[in-house]
Amino acid sequence: MSILVNKDTRLAVAGITGREGSFHTLNNRAYGTNVVGGINPKKAGENVEGIPVFANWADTVAETQANTAMIFVPPPFAAASALEAAQAGVEVVIIITEGIPAHDELKLYNQVKRDHPNTRIIGPNCPGILSPGEANVGIIPASFFKPGNVGVVSRSGTLTYQIGNELAQKGFGNSSIVGIGGDPVPGSSFVDIIELFEQDEQTELIVMSGEIGGSAEEEAAEYVKHHVSKPVVGYIAGFTAPEGKQMGHAGAIVSGSAGTAKAKAEALEAAGIRVGRTPTQTAEIAMELIGAPA
Amino acid sequence: MDLLEYQGKILFGKHGLAVSDGKAVTTVEEALAAAEEVGYPVMVKAQVLIGGRGKAGGVKFAPDHEAATEHANNILGLDIKGHVTRTVWIEHASDIETEYYASVLLDRSEKRPLVMFSTEGGIDIEEVAEKTPERLIKHHVDPLIGLTKEDAIRVATDGGADADVIEGVAEALVSLYNVWIEEDATLAEINPLIITPDREVKALDAKVTLDGNADFRHPEREGLGDTANADPIEVKAKEQGVVYIKLDGNIGILGNGAGLVMSTLDVVAQHGGKPANFLDAGGGSDAAKVKQAVELILSNPDVKAVLFNIFGGITRCDEVANGLVAAFEDLKPSVPFVVRLDGTNDIKGREILEAAALPNVHAAKTMDEAAAMVAELANKES
Incomplete structure (x- = not known):
């Protein structure tokens, strides 16, 4: 098993005709992901290397039974496209787009939660989800990862690759790797994804990679303490980040005394979660906890 | 982006919040002309993005x-x-009877806007939240509905606002919420929100943070913020579409992806190094972009060594290597470089660097090794 994307994934992509959108969609298909359609209102009826393009999400879902959406459209239109996918009944909506206004994310989150409770939003500003050997939805370089028993959830893309690679060098593979994104209002938080890993049979260890800003790591610490039986290893980036500066991600900012890496690491440790001080050490802790993979 | 007080007050005024008449000026002559215009007594207020202006002598009352x-x-040119201080705000001085506090912010945990109100204004609100949390009213707003007048009246009442100004405070809260929504703010704060002797409700200060991701729908924002105190390298980086943040150390850092760069700074610091900057070259950096980034890093004269930490996903290591070679041809850097390339096309990238045999460029196999090497090199150079 794995979480969120797998062999049953039927992926459709908003923004499939764009440069980035087409490149990554075709990469995902080459990996084995079942890509059933794409959306561009101006290019309905055309196709991208055989993938049919539709005018909107309702048509796409009606024609292809897509159950997973990937959003690649530019920031001004991304939240609207994600909402449209939810309205069409898509269950997993993964928003790769970076640069969406916080208020758009806020309204999207609240509207989906109220009107489409069966839809799960991942991202925005995330690298997507990879379930090695099953499906890849997004921009994660799949060649570095193989199937295995470690579930990874992270706010950052490249840091995920770094940690995943450290784990891979120790022989670990992954059930799923989930990027929840670096924005202030992510559709899914650490808690949501950790809950899925806890239920997933294949996952034996959970690695969560956090960073400065907000309190999602602290909430995850509290959740793990009370609801998670599997071992969890943490990593937090941004110990050296100055106060009040946005460190690349819109959500990575220390405000006053809130959102510091130190406070997050302490909260995780207080909940019994061991925290690596470097990506390398994080992988070493994983090794100590569940031993070298067979 | 954080706004200066006067920029925030202009936004407040636009959305119907009462503020004193004032003018932003940059010379003493202009300040005096502005004082005549708004009428004595006036307040002379330093416009800088840092707390503690009053204590530093940056806020003064001038009767004449x-x-x-x-x-x-005194205030123009004052270092706080x-x-x-390059700009001062001259406004007509207000008579103050009572000081309240009001703010709207994004509660990331609840994923809702949060309206806060307290009758304990004029002091640090974190102190109020800690010592007398019952005096700080918190009200989460459904962003699909907005803050209604009825909600605002309840907040003002629960907070203990004087009965005769509850209506006025509620109106101010609704206006502040409108500022937050319509200006795409992540924070809009008034401390203090004053009540004058003739019971007018007025914003005496303004703290506003705007969401940079919404710049595209707010062309009027151009030039806002504290441009006078912006770091010139940060400004140039922004023009080039690169995220660069100046830090205090001497090791230039380039990486791809915000999380990896943050992590790189931490690991360098653990090895005793002091990062001079955060630079996220972004996904899919090509050679030209890498060269530009090297130029940015080296324009900081404190830099004694540079670390490239790349884990290629979309970014291809051969492109990064080509960019570095091009940068060396043009810029002929005098400081050592440590380069760690992993991920997409890493072998090709390492081959390019080896073939180019750049002077004083050291290859590292892992992130840890790279951090240790660059820290040692920088400490040797300084």
Whole structure:
């Protein structure tokens, strides 16, 4: 098993005709992901290397039974496209787009939660989800990862690759790797994804990679303490980040005394979660906890 | 982006919040002309993005021309914790009877806007939240509905606002919420929100943070913020579409992806190094972009060594290597470089660097090794 994307994934992509959108969609298909359609209102009826393009999400879902959406459209239109996918009944909506206004994310989150409770939003500003050997939805370089028993959830893309690679060098593979994104209002938080890993049979260890800003790591610490039986290893980036500066991600900012890496690491440790001080050490802790993979 | 007080007040005024008449000026002459215009007594207020302006002598009361001259002279150019005052705001001084507090912010945990109100205004609100949390009213707003007048009246009442100003406070809260929504703010704060002797509700200060991701729908924002105190390298980086943040150390850092760069800074610090900057070259950096980034890093004269930490996903290591070679041809850097390339096309990238045999460029196999090497090199150089 794995979480969120797998062999049953039927992926459709908003923004499939764009440069980035087409490149990554075709990469995902080459990996084995079942890509059933794409959306561009101006290019309905055309196709991208055989993938049919539709005018909107309702048509796409009606024609292809897509159950997973990937959003690649530019920031001004991304939240609207994600909402449209939810309205069409898509269950997993993964928003790769970076640069969406916080208020758009806020309204999207609240509207989906109220009107489409069966839809799960991942991202925005995330690298997507990879379930090695099953499906890849997004921009994660799949060649570095193989199937295995470690579930990874992270706010950052490249840091995920770094940690995943450290784990891979120790022989670990992954059930799923989930990027929840670096924005202030992510559709899914650490808690949501950790809950899925806890239920997933294949996952034996959970690695969560956090960073400065907000309190999602602290909430995850509290959740793990009370609801998670599997071992969890943490990593937090941004110990050296100055106060009040946005460190690349819109959500990575220390405000006053809130959102510091130190406070997050302490909260995780207080909940019994061991925290690596470097990506390398994080992988070493994983090794100590569940031993070298067979 | 954080706004200066006067920029925030202009936004407040636009959305119907009462603020004093005032003018932003940059010279003593202009300050005096502005004082005449708004009428004495006036306040002379330093416009910098740092707390503690009053204690630093950056906020003064001027009853007349003579005092205004003295204060404007002293405050213009005043260095407040590293922020040099280039602009002062001259406003008509208000009579204050009571000081309240009001704010709207994005509660990331609840994923809702949060309206806060307290009758304990004029002091640090974190102190109020800690010592007398019952005096700080918190009200989460459904962003699909907005803050209604009825909600606002309840907040003002629960917070203990004087009965005769509850209506006025509620109106101010609704206006502040409108500022937050319509200006795409992540924070809109008034401390203090004052009540004058004739029971007018007025914003005496303004703290506003705008969401940079919404710049595309707010062309009017151009030039806002504290441009006078912005770091020139940060400004140039922004023009080039690169995220660069100046830090205090001497090791230039380039990486791809915000999380990896943050992590790189941490690991360098653990090895005893001091990062000079955060630079996220972004996904899919090509050679030209890498060269530009090297130029940015080296324009900081404190830099004694540079670390490239790349884990290629979309970014291809051969492109990064080509960019570095091009940068060396043009810029002929005098400081050592440590380069760690992993991920997409890493072998090709390493081959390019080896073939180019750049002077004083050291290859590292892992992130840890790279951090240790660059820290040692920088410490040797300084």
